[in-house]
Amino acid sequence: MPPQPPAPPVFYSFNTTDVLVDSLANFVVKAQRDAVEKRGKFTIALSRGTLAANLRGLVGQENVQWDKWEVFFCDEAAVPLESEDSNYHSNIVSFLSHVPIPKNQIHTIDPSLIDDLEELADQYEKQLIDHFAKSNAARYPTFDLMLLGMGTDGETASLFPRHDILTEKDAWVSYIDDAPRGPKRRITMTLPVLTHCYRAVFVVTGGEKAEMLHSILDEPEIGLPCSRVRPASPGLVFWFADADAASTTKYPPTTFRWIDNQKEAEEAVAAAKRKAASKGDDE
Numbered sequence: 001m002p003p004q005p006p007a008p009p010v011f012y013s014f015n016t017t018d019v020l021v022d023s024l025a026n027f028v029v030k031a032q033r034d035a036v037e038k039r040g041k042f043t044i045a046l047s048r049g050t051l052a053a054n055l056r057g058l059v060g061q062e063n064v065q066w067d068k069w070e071v072f073f074c075d076e077a078a079v080p081l082e083s084e085d086s087n088y089h090s091n092i093v094s095f096l097s098h099v100p101i102p103k104n105q106i107h108t109i110d111p112s113l114i115d116d117l118e119e120l121a122d123q124y125e126k127q128l129i130d131h132f133a134k135s136n137a138a139r140y141p142t143f144d145l146m147l148l149g150m151g152t153d154g155e156t157a158s159l160f161p162r163h164d165i166l167t168e169k170d171a172w173v174s175y176i177d178d179a180p181r182g183p184k185r186r187i188t189m190t191l192p193v194l195t196h197c198y199r200a201v202f203v204v205t206g207g208e209k210a211e212m213l214h215s216i217l218d219e220p221e222i223g224l225p226c227s228r229v230r231p232a233s234p235g236l237v238f239w240f241a242d243a244d245a246a247s248t249t250k251y252p253p254t255t256f257r258w259i260d261n262q263k264e265a266e267e268a269v270a271a272a273k274r275k276a277a278s279k280g281d282d283e
């Protein structure tokens with residue numbers, strides 16, 4: 001069978017950030033159940049930034065198989081693990097220290113290597129290879145869930161627009177020393193890794209993201225890093241936005257519900273488009 005084109009992004013918009021936080025927790029738990037049922041464990045990758053705070057809804061969730069989680073970080077600053085700039089630290093504060101995930105299943109950078117970015121990235125890539133070689137890695141690892149953010153320039157993880165790192169095809173993890181915002185020195189999973197997951201979920205909050213969300217969803221042909229995360233079939237991509245972030249995009253929102261496969265994603269987006277069009281006719 002010829003390869004299928006990627007499923008269209010499914011866009012969920014929530015009236016408040018609190019509702020988004022609850023819905024996101026609900027979604028992550030469902031993704032975990034699905035992964036454990038199908039593959040016996042749950043591999044999740046977490047991006048830096050405001051995402052960590054929006055994962056607070058995971059604390060107190062019932063019937064979560066925390067012992068099946070394997071947590072990795074999509075990108076990480078080259079800083080000690082206890083630094084406020086550390087992605088690991090932000091997620092520890094938000095939820096990881098409040099749930100019973102075995103410590104050896106949280107895969108951090110090796111902090112003894114932070115002075116040597118190349119070594120730091122290579123060692124993290126080795127951790128991925130060690131883990132995924134036992135399961136599904138062919139050319140790239142396939143995460144069950146990638147949780148991503150969107151920066152105001154359209155960057156995701158530490159993949160910034162017009163940066164050479166976007167052309168990386170071989171490495172699973174690479175590094176930059178010139179990030180235009182925040183800590184300059186970071187490592188990051190590369191675009192092919194981000195696009196080989198079963199589910200990618202972008203989480204975007206706040207009015208300062210509204211214009212960029214419009215560009216990403218309504219003008220994907222511009223090719224900004226976030227628009228380029230389109231997992232190949234059977235992968236799916238979802239966007240969770242609060243009302244402020246969603247205020248400018250014309251992309252039709254889907255009513256929040258679990259979507260399991262490409263066909264359901266296509267039908268949900270087509271239904272949302274029909275609904276938006278009929279609303280337009282009424283006005």
Ligand SMILES: O=C1O[C@H](COP(=O)(O)O)[C@@H](O)[C@H](O)[C@H]1O
Binds near residue numbers: 050051148156
């Ligand atoms: O620099 C980064 O920015 C984006 C967005 O961060 P946010 O704090 O505005 O949510 C983030 O997704 C990325 O991982 C991070 O390195």
